[in-house]
Amino acid sequence: MVRKLKFHEQKLLKKVDYVNWSSDNNVHEGKILRKFAIRKPRQIRDIAQLIRDLPDKNPNKAKLSRKLLAKLFDMGLIPSIDSLERCETVSASSFCRRRLASILVHENMCKDIGQAAQFIEQGHVRIGAELITDPAFLVTRTMSDLVTWTNASKIRKHVESYNNIRDDFEE
Known part of the structure; x- marks a missing residue:
């Protein structure tokens, strides 16, 4: 038997979408972003995805991926220049460090x-x-x-x- 939700509990549940909830939402990362005022860390992942989506015959794909990985490595955000999958490891904590x-x-x-x-x-x-x-x-x-x-x-x-x-x- 479930008790009836109080007003403030109903109000909180309206803000959470359990239908489209994704398990990769990192709550801890959101706190870090707010604490250190970092804007758009996912932009790196989005750029990497755009480069990954380019056709393999495109001559710019290799050049763009090398440039992105070299920039992230020089900044110290990734440990080595292997592949574009390294861009997935870039988090708010990487910037904070x-x-x-x-x-x-x-x-x-x-x-x-x-x-x-x-x-x-x-x-x-x-x-x-x-x-x-x-x-x-x-x-x-x-x-x-x-x-x-x-x-x-x-x-x-x-x-x-x-x-x-x-x-x-x-x-």
Whole structure:
């Protein structure tokens, strides 16, 4: 025997379509998209599907697939350049792992993402010679080796003092 649904329960059920429900809807991915304000991550999958749908005799199919896979690999979103099926593995989490704040945590320069975002916004982090103040900056594979503290950063001075490599005559 089923009880009658309350008003707010009926209202919630109106928003859910159980007839056309697909099992590949990832609720966790939706939360990540909202949290990190990432727009249209499925666009990569859609482009890969369009390339896959091209006829095999089309001369541009191989060229376009190589370009897409090379771009995704250079950005660090896929681990290797095999086939267009790799584009299916690109998720919101892939983008979040390539953000500058996440890279700082991964490199053990900060203990958590909140602290990393704070240091970035305060101007303590640079990539190469360029000062970055946006924690949402996407770091490519080539840039990930160039992430460091700025020369004037007090954090850098503390790290150098801790490692006994700081020059005592510097200010």
